[in-house]
Amino acid sequence: MSDAPLSPPPADTDKRRQILDGAREVFLASGFDGASMGAIAKAAGVSKGTLYVYFESKEALFEALTIEEKRSLAESICRLDHDDPDIAAVLRRLGTSLMEAMVRPDHIASVRMVIGAAEKFPRFGRAFYEAGPLLGRARLRAYLDAQVAAGRLRAMDTDLAARHFFDL
Secondary structure: OOOOOOOOOOOOOHHHHHHHHHHHHHHHHHHHHHOOHHHHHHHHOOOHHHHHHHOOOHHHHHHHHHHHHHHHHHHHHOOOOOOOOOHHHHHHHHHHHHHHHHOOHHHHHHHHHHHHHHOOOHHHHHHHHHHOHHHHHHHHHHHHHHHHHOOOOOOOOHHHHHHHHHHO
């Protein structure tokens, strides 16, 4: 498994956002196997034809939703100010934000949804990992690199330190 973060998401349009919101509602209510493109189109308020213009299949839609949700969560949690010299406070805030996000019912439901579908489609698990935990780790590594460069931390394997932090 590559440790390179995913490429940026495609440009977000209002219609795409509307479809993803409808898909989230249907997937959370019915799971991957129980969801249909017809139900997703109905929940999103679009035609099935419009749905297929944006996403070629239910699998592509589920994967896009997974990537979007995890990337958004990682970006919101891991907003780290590289100029903040109070490393302990930054790590404490990051850890608190991470724990608060992990216990939210909507996050737990999302994780369960991905786990349920990943047995049949392992790439969903990979997409989840790359868009969430791997992106968060890369952001923490960049913060730690900035602290080493500023002389506030001793030289270290910042990737390993970020892995250890997130593995806690």
